[in-house]
Amino acid sequence: MNKITILIHCKDQPGIIASVTNFIANKGGNIVYIDQHVDREQNIFFMRLESEFSTELLSTDAFKIAFKETLADRFEMKWRIYSSEIKPKMALFISKYDHCLYDLLGRYNSGELNLEIPFIISNHIDLKPIADNFKIPFYHIPVTKDTKEEAENKQLELLEKHQIDFIVLARYMQIVSSKLISKYPNKIINIHHSFLPAFVGAKPYHSAFKRGVKIIGATSHYVTEELDAGPIIDQDVTRVTHAHSIQDLIAKGRDLEKIVLSNAVKLHSNRKVMVFNNKTVIFS
Amino acid sequence: MNKITILIHCKDQPGIIASVTNFIANKGGNIVYIDQHVDREQNIFFMRLESEFSTELLSTDAFKIAFKETLADRFEMKWRIYSSEIKPKMALFISKYDHCLYDLLGRYNSGELNLEIPFIISNHIDLKPIADNFKIPFYHIPVTKDTKEEAENKQLELLEKHQIDFIVLARYMQIVSSKLISKYPNKIINIHHSFLPAFVGAKPYHSAFKRGVKIIGATSHYVTEELDAGPIIDQDVTRVTHAHSIQDLIAKGRDLEKIVLSNAVKLHSNRKVMVFNNKTVIFS
Amino acid sequence: MNKITILIHCKDQPGIIASVTNFIANKGGNIVYIDQHVDREQNIFFMRLESEFSTELLSTDAFKIAFKETLADRFEMKWRIYSSEIKPKMALFISKYDHCLYDLLGRYNSGELNLEIPFIISNHIDLKPIADNFKIPFYHIPVTKDTKEEAENKQLELLEKHQIDFIVLARYMQIVSSKLISKYPNKIINIHHSFLPAFVGAKPYHSAFKRGVKIIGATSHYVTEELDAGPIIDQDVTRVTHAHSIQDLIAKGRDLEKIVLSNAVKLHSNRKVMVFNNKTVIFS
């Protein structure tokens, strides 16, 4: 059985749902999941479908061609089609913090994540033993002001060689360049340790402490040119009081960061996220 | 424009989604919302659709007949079809607590609720002034051991006379009888002041205090024969500590009860709840 | 029995707790609650005590004098002492939104709030019927660009005449002037409909919608000269999705605003809030 996931968005107009469901029925597919959303401010229609086909009847490539000719051109759709036979490949970028790394690798190990991790890149050597324990290749690519471009070329080479689908910055403490962002649009996931848009930039827990907030948060988002301003995938929060020091906020925040980043990884790798106009549509 | 909402459940089988969407397209309707769920344990398919039709083209009654003949019989569906032109009628049953009453009437007054409240019934006279303020007819129907059956007959008479669609027990402190339940199956919403199934029955805050829980809750559910065991519609919780007295739990709980009950009322009146096998499917 | 609540802050130094508890014991008081906090960044000590005295033995005024001479001068304390015999007086400022008003008056009516509400001021006449229902004097003081100063003088007159202790802006849609703020420092509570410091200023739900956040919030804070930048008393949040319109955010936000504002009112009127350096210490 081949399961195909279709993500569509286009201008809202009558008849889309019926046309798409009809097309799938005609191809011999059975729709097992359908969800849609209409952005009424911008008049955009979004849809996500999962359909099952008996493998002998359908090649994914043939399906894509037929879909394009029959539907996508007619409704002027932006579309993506994935086969469940292929797992997405994720590259992990890390620095010195290990909590998100342990969390993601623990889930990966236990089979909770539907993806492959061909390698880990770090600008520091410190966390190599963890990568070794989990038997994942680790590349130490130091980044200094002078070597930034060279380092990035090494990164890009690895990403291309391993046909990486998306990148996760698990508390990677370097700003990624425009070049990388433009090669992986809406495919680089960052975890920011605040409830965005509050406390953009460096040291958000220090800012939260100074402002005296009663709740702190963490935000996973796609990386765009503007710092911490990309489409938000997930957020979570926890209560704090006057009795918590900055160190306490950092410790409590680590638990948020882990959960919020792993949620984003799961949503992205299960193809449940669509991006439009710097916002996400998250299907359930 | 007539908006029709369709709720369906039946044995899961290939082709349902395509058939239904096709049927609506053929009738000239535009699907503006579709959501579905498959219960894989029991192999049951659930769907909710909203479709828009130009009013001159379609009567709701004719649509129902065509739907039944073309689809419902073929797939052996249980189904309900509602027109947006008709608001559901809700009867409020209360006793002496006023917090849920204020909350519901405040929302009703501000236009937040898509329903009508033809009357309020109470077994006590205390809250009549609130009903008067909001200009809603108030019927005082005392209930004693001896008058229970007579009281219920009066209630039923009012419910039928006003063609009530569903009943909300807003901290109504009487157990409703089998007769009423069987006339309004999955149409009587109760608010229970605990996180069910913990603390079934009377005085749940006292039990929560005694057990020393760190979180208390409230649960809205449909009333069934078995006490506090009907299908759960919504739940919410809040943290408590050793420093909270029973009175504190009761006060904090009131805020939960209000939110959880009004959520249930909104979900039910917007036809977003389906019940199967004592559980709910809640559409977004 | 006279219950006295003492709030203290001063430079942290050894011996404060022992000296204060000793002093109370010597006066014949029994300490029934003690809580303290040390802000280690700024080296400031905060304490809140509740002590019970038999009434014949102690006048609050005499206690204050002795406290000042024996302790406050020695440790250079800022201090406040309240007797449980006197309830704080709260003035309500409103405009056209009724949800916070209903919520506060409902709680007031049921005895949940330990305070008096001598009157309500509004710049619009719309909500007068609600004040009438709850039998609270209502003053309609319109505010236009030209009459702003005159209106404020009327407000001040009422506040002074009724010896108001603190003011609650329950979605009052006017910026209060420096004059009022300086007369009631850390005594004017506002509810802002966002998770501050995100979305300062007007139309925060619109901004939240535009940014695509997955969680919205509300914040109660003391009013200071800088807009929405005063000390935060309480915050709460709720999840939203791409499917929520701006109208949905506004509706969901109303429930947050009610809870967060009434929490702030309870904390303030129970003398559980201390302010230092634009942050609050909230005692339990």
Add this chain to the structure above:
Amino acid sequence: MNKITILIHCKDQPGIIASVTNFIANKGGNIVYIDQHVDREQNIFFMRLESEFSTELLSTDAFKIAFKETLADRFEMKWRIYSSEIKPKMALFISKYDHCLYDLLGRYNSGELNLEIPFIISNHIDLKPIADNFKIPFYHIPVTKDTKEEAENKQLELLEKHQIDFIVLARYMQIVSSKLISKYPNKIINIHHSFLPAFVGAKPYHSAFKRGVKIIGATSHYVTEELDAGPIIDQDVTRVTHAHSIQDLIAKGRDLEKIVLSNAVKLHSNRKVMVFNNKTVIFS
């Protein structure tokens, strides 16, 4: 500097706070933290203090003797006194699930936990590699019906030899015997994968799924003779919907279990928990 933590409970009576703070001042100590609670139902007074002493002036043992003679006997206190110089020793009992183990060892490694872990015991060999990675001695003690008593004797021997202060059952899938419980009263922490008292016993996620709850939870508690009925230390919850399968509940629950168990470990090892009458007082 020696920091001493004192935990006290006794019948509530006037003068306790002043007497204790006085005693510490006389011994040359500076109180840096004080918190108290009165259980008014049972008339019990609880207090937790932290005081700093210059090391040359005070031995912990001498302090204990003086405390007993001067205060504890007089007020008939139950009391415990700890020096910050000694870290508590925790034994980890595990079986086959690794999520709580990874979480605790990750925190231990990063210095977040104020304790020592002399060894891990498991009835299965599967997770030995994780213990090895973290360089913690691992004892495989299989448990079968026939060897249960023998296995427990081996456990007790290890516990005594290493002077273990408390035991954490990190998803240990065996019921511990009365013998072990009586040797470590309120010193064995278990994580139960439900929101107790709902879903006591085996397979709580299956029961939660069957009941159709909208929120699931996890509970850390001290182990007592009665199954899952010991004093609750911490609880947390997360929302679920009809769309979540039992497998989804299990996966979401793992994240709760980790957080709730590590919170309990932190509270216990920082001596912030007191137990009375099967309930906990948790100091902040």
